Amino acid sequence: MVKEKNRAEKAISYKKPENNSHNILKLNSMSQLSDVRMETKKLSVQYGDHYGVKDVSIPVYNKQVTALIGPSGCGKTTFLRALNRMHELNRNIKVSGEVLLDGENIYGDKVNPVIIRRKIGMVFQKPTPFPIMSIFDNVVAGLKLTGTRDKRYLNEVCEKALSQAALFNEVKDRLNTPGGKLSGGQQQRLSIARALAIEPEVILMDEPTSSLDPLSSMKIEELINELKEKYSIVIVTHNMQQASRVSDTTAFFYMGELIEYDSTNKIFTNPENRKTENYITGKFG
């Protein structure tokens, strides 16, 4: 253990920590990518005096998957949760900097976090269906919040969202059974369907496969590949193979700072930063 840690630290200390200027990106290898959907500008998240995320500026491209990778505790989940103002549920966390969604700062004075969370959906690490609600009610829960009551429309949306989440065929005969009765993988796809039903503009996924078996994980990954035709996705993952399989761009976080951001291809084949290389090649993490 100790040996490994030393090695990891050694690997990291190849280069001194740079200042943040490198975070402003040279996207030479990404010129083929489409327009920017979301963008963070010097986004920092503080727990008391401690910075969970410090001065991170990255874009999220439209209809692309952006992966956030890095060792445990590096701030990738913290960063993700700042993207739809989830940190506001905890009074001890302070977020500074800007997050732009289509050019508008979601931390602006007049912006209602409830509206923001409808535009920026989220899928969590653990499947979180509402356990006693029926599958149908789970899927349309978000829509009902917006006041939609038209039964036919709800049915339509439910079927569409479940199909998009590749769950419809498995549950179409038992839409009235409680969501808690499904298997773990199905529950996670139900959570995704629920997020899709309100037609968000961006979907945030926080290690969506970490609590699932390989087969379910594979299904979710296939699903992500299909979903990106319509949505912009930001995914946090521990699994580097997963990042390389599903994402178009990748951001590597370490100790709350963004170390490198580039196209996934570049990050995994020819990273510029030594820390990134060491992490990718498994020297630490």
Place this chain on the structure above:
Amino acid sequence: MQKREFVNSIYKKSLSLIYNWLGDKIFLITIVSLGISIILLALGMAWVLLYEGHTSLKVHGVIGFLTSSEWDPAVKLRFGSLPFLFGTVVTSVGALVIAFFPAIAIAIFIAEYAPKWLGNIIENMVHLIAAIPSVVVGIWGIFVFVPWMREVVYQPVYTWALENNSSLLPILGNPIGYGMASATIILALMIIPFTTALTKDAIDQVPKEQREAAYALGATHWEVIRMAVTPYARGGIMAGSVLSFGRAIGETMAVAMLIGNKNNFPFTIFGPAATMPSVIINEFREAVENLHLSSLMAIGLVLFVISLIVNLFAAYITRKLSITGGQSI
């Protein structure tokens, strides 16, 4: 290596008799006998009530005892428990109905809305109120609550009925202050802290993930409570209410002090009545006739059985409604 030798040497050393045998055995015997004695105690109490009460049950018949409304310890020596059964059911159900929503609202406020310091203060106050001896509540009821209610509610309502709708008068009864209404309201005030405390505990058990899932769908705070918190906590909330109901059924002192203690049947809203606990505490000292004493014991038995059923029901609800499958994989 050294460590292993050291451990081995401990095992090889012969341990003292007390350490090896007595310590374990004494401990085991103590906890087993204490545990079993609880079962024996409960069975013993039930047996005593049954044994003492069976004379009365034999004379009146079980059904007759439960359905007769005649309670005459002086002349006819006929005993029927219906007025008390009814009084108990009406006061406790009424108290539960009055207490349910305020208690849940207070619990939601403490758990979800109040800033931490305020929530802590209110929660401690709730626990404090729950710990007030019921005789103190009764005294407060006699000197403060009942006179006030008589002035502000009972008499004005009665006068209004007298002038406008005299057909209500037999239902309302005399507004003397001591009666069904006062007892029910005081009972409600007494069980609100219990329901609140149990509901708050149930709300605290709701996983963070459930709330976040609702927030992430664009729910407001109230919608999160409606969508994620209360459905998840429903088992605890319902079980808490049933347990509070059980307390209301058994509550003796405050009710006996405020209900007026008259075995009216059918009863009136403002007028005096009696419950099973109140009749026991009021009459057991004067029960010179064996049959009278036996009837009081039989009422105790009925109360015992009802409390048992209520508690079993609470346990059943907890198991039936609590959420197990939903979260873990």
